[in-house]
Amino acid sequence: MTSFLDHTINGLVVGNIYALLAVGLALIFGVSRLINFAHGSVYVVGAYVGLIAVAHLKLPLPLTILAVVVGTGALGILIERVGLRPLAHSVRIAPLLATIGISFVIDQLIQLTFSPDPQALPSLVPDWRFTVGGVTVGALDLVIAGIGVTSAALLYGFLTFTRLGWAVRATAQDRDAARQMGVDVDAVNRAVFAIASALGGLSGLLVGMYYNYISPAMSFQATLKGIVAEVVGGVGNVPGAVVGSLLLGLTESYGIALLGTTYRNLFAFVLLVLILVLKPNGLFASNRQLPPEPMTGTFVAPSRPLKLPASALAGLTVAAFALPLVVTTPYVLQTLSNAWLYAMLGLSLTLVAGTVGQVSLGHAALLAIGGYVSALLAVDLGLPVMLAILAAGLATGAIGTVLVSPAFRLRGHYVSIATLAIGEIVGLVILNWESVTRGPIGVSGIPPIEIAGIPLYSAAATYWFTLAVMVVLALLQAKLLASHLGRTLRAIREDDVAARSHGIALSRYKAIAFGFGGFAAGISGAITAHLYSYINHETFNAQISILALTIVILGGMGNVLGAIVGSVALIGLPELFRITAEYRILIYGIALLLLVRFRPQGLLGTV
Template sequence: MESFLRTFSDQTINGLVIGNIYAFIAVGLALIFGVGNLINFAHGSVFMVGAYVGWICMTWWNLPLAVAFVVVALVCALVGMAIERFALYPLRGAPPIAPLLATIGVSFMIDQAVQLLFSRNPHAFPNPLIEHRFQVGGVTVSAIDLLIAGVGVATALTLYAFLRFTRWGWALRATAQDREAALQMGVNVNAVNRMTFAIAAALGGIAGLLVGMYFNTVYPTMSFQATFKGFAAVVLGGLGNVPGAVLGGLLLGLIESYGVAIFGATYRNLFAFVILIAVLVWRPNGLFSLRPRVAQEPLTGTFIAKGRPVPTPKWLIATLIGVAFVLPILVPNPYLLQILTNAWLLGMVALSVTLVTGTAGQTSLGQAGFMAIGAYASALLVLRLGWPFELSMIAAAFISAILGTLLVFPAFRLRAAYIAIATLAIGEIVNQVILNWEGLTQGAMGIAGLPPPSLLGWQMIRPHEIYYFSLALLCLAALVQWRLVRSPLGRTWRSLREDEIAAQAFGVNLNRYKTLAFGVAAWIAGLSGAVTGHMYTYISHETFTNTTSILALTMVILGGMGNLLGAIVGAVTLTALPEVFRGLADYRYLVYGLTLLLVIRFRPQGLLGTD
């Protein structure tokens, strides 16, 4: 009993310390959401930059800790202002989904830049404090715990005083409450926006430095986790609610800490994602708001810009398909065929994204989750039950459609930006479940030895065989989707995209049509995942990540939302681009991020126009 109490109090301290760091991240996100009505996906990247700057200060330059804090805060504030100035400021006036996607592009670019500069391997971050642990009333506390708590309290007080008693703080609060009224008081809301980014980024950077010191390591992928923990904390506290964000951060830290103590360390990340979805669905205003606020109307819609599809005559499409089919004969280069096979398989995922996001208007960032379900379903059916691939592939598509739709179902009541976060979390949950359900999925080991795709005894091993197979599947999927989109069903989907409330007023059952859209999309993505898995012969919880989901959405934006040919053109372009310019292969995500930013800014309707 006593040891239980000791563990409990230790876990509480642990949870509060980590929660303190989450609070730092969440407060920045809440400020940015409050002032700019923007969900900032680049926040974790700034956090990571903070960790690296801190690491440089301490290990390269041997600066004292206090100086390192100042340098980190300043550098990150500058990074934050640069993001606002160059990626977001030009998009003012655009629909809110545009700046959100721009922050995704920025995060790709920053993460890749840090990887290129400092390698993707972790670096050791020596703890500059004494390693001594104090016993305080039966609780063990280390120096770093005290530091984090102290910095947390000091920062919270400073921020409170700033918001409450300074001119700039008032301007910030006024802008957050009513942007247009603030303008009419003479507040330069653009300057307030930039200042908010600077403050949020400085807080995020300090959090990064603290995390680096706490875990004694810095690594590039800490960025995404931080963004997501921040989202979970901020959603717990209510979007845009700064004190709520602090409480949400502490609460998330405690839940994680107790959860890890009970279930084990591999479950750590699952809690944040589950909490995120549960709160979004059941208490979208957070735990601490007494009365529900009015829904944020500007957060609707998925289209960055409306535009007509570029006319594509039938003969041109027929020619393109013809060229794709004779290509292996004309250019039997296995490297090229491999790249194009990837493009065809990702093209199917892009088709599925353009269906839910472009046609039905539900921004999805979770498509890789459907791929993972499809891949694992097929792998397990073949390896455990001895099914033939032809059958397992089809069954996997249906399993993905059913499971995928069930997973997204609770999020159906959410709108644009919220459903984007929810689907991203669902994609992560799929991977976390795969990681933890060892009896079924072999956990972190993954599943090796998948037989290559086969059709009626014909094993597809050589590049041109799998090339043809995936191309045929893509054409089939595109054809089916084209028929659906042109049918009355397609018209109903588009009515959801244009105006859910009006559609409902005309008797459209929203849930039924969203189910159909996600079902068909998950079917196609699941099929692609199954084939991809067998092609790779090895799958794990890291094969189909959120990066793939975001990449698929980028393809769709590049080609033009809702435009089927556009999705495929986007897939081919983004898959081939880094390969064509060989030197770019290492800069893959820089290219993707930059593409996203440039398209949103200069051709928001995509290459082939929205449809």
């Protein structure tokens, strides 16, 4: 059974690497109650600062580390100052969106400066190796472990024994009370971002040296793995983050040992969901610990929504339907058709995230389920396309609700993380369930949409079809929200304890919302599959989940019209910035940041 030992050591070595990321994320979450999506970008910056120091300035290791720590620490302060401090008094969700925008900007700047090509980052640590069991462990592994454990210990000491550390913890427990006791909360936040970012940058440097490989594209994966490790250890728990990381590494390693490499992330995300469901405060939360801050109510900001009179809405709808008569450019119509399809996804998410307060970060999975169900029904069983699309909507509503049901008992950020994991699991099941989904080869030759035997080929026909479906779904949703059901759903968002004490069965109403939302998203995914004619597991990826959330926040949480406006803006803007070529995603990121800064409650306001 030597391989068991080998897999254990490998798991610990890999977990060791995740730990450096998770500790920084845990610190930021602990104090700011924020999932920092820019953490992976800071990690990338650390790696590239290291590249300059090592390859161009030829600095020795200690000076390289110093350069990375100072550089990324300063970047952390900048992120806190520019991206987050101005949002301190706005909605909880706004800083989250800001970190997404910041990560776009940083990743693009790195890519424009250093080219998108991966580069070698030579290790300055001597390549001494020794063998444990059947695997080798190198000097760099020990350096990483040393730095990981030392920084966690230092942080623990800092938080426990220093005045600033007490201030950090006081701020983490109750920001307002801390402020009243004279704690300079801004200084605390600055310190936390500086420390966490320096750690993130350091891990970028060390991981880059470890693999002799750095690229601007490694940021998203780093964020994802860091978040998983952090949650396993208990969000905001610094020593827990280290143990959580090691556990994640071990789970992946054993998963590979059992079933093979393609199942690696499946195990990681199943572990995450299990932990969330069984011990939502993380493995190391004591039972006495206070429940996490109730995010509902504070998570979605109350604001006065912008309301259009019915006549204006009707006018807009007529104008939208008449548009292809005036604008005949297929490119514009195609872009708007995409916007209508994403508006359906936005409708779905704005219902569950905005109205019920269950912020889902895995919504692309619903598109994937809808797309695959419809494509397979049409290709394998020869079902007429319209019927297949409808069936896909219903199936997605049902499957989606069942899949998310374990997360019904969770609140706030935990729902987001659980849905993120469930979304990844759906993608991995599609990849691995080859007998049905055809695995990575994907489904090709998906028939086009047909109405009464006439296929919809022209851009205008596609435009009208997607617009019509979207308008119907939007009207249904508006009707739903205006009914007593809408009021109940909002009550759950505002205060789930009060709602429950009024006899509202929370899970049942959440299921209704996910069922309806799943239907809309499933229809959107199904239409997309028939328009594309080919889909595989990469067609509906995690980036789309982030896009969906951005659409919803931008439009205004829970706002039906907002989801549509948000979708048109976010699908349209990257196309609009096309003239700026390589700079367009950078400009898109900046535009996103400005929108969050000046309109955190969304363009049309929360309903």
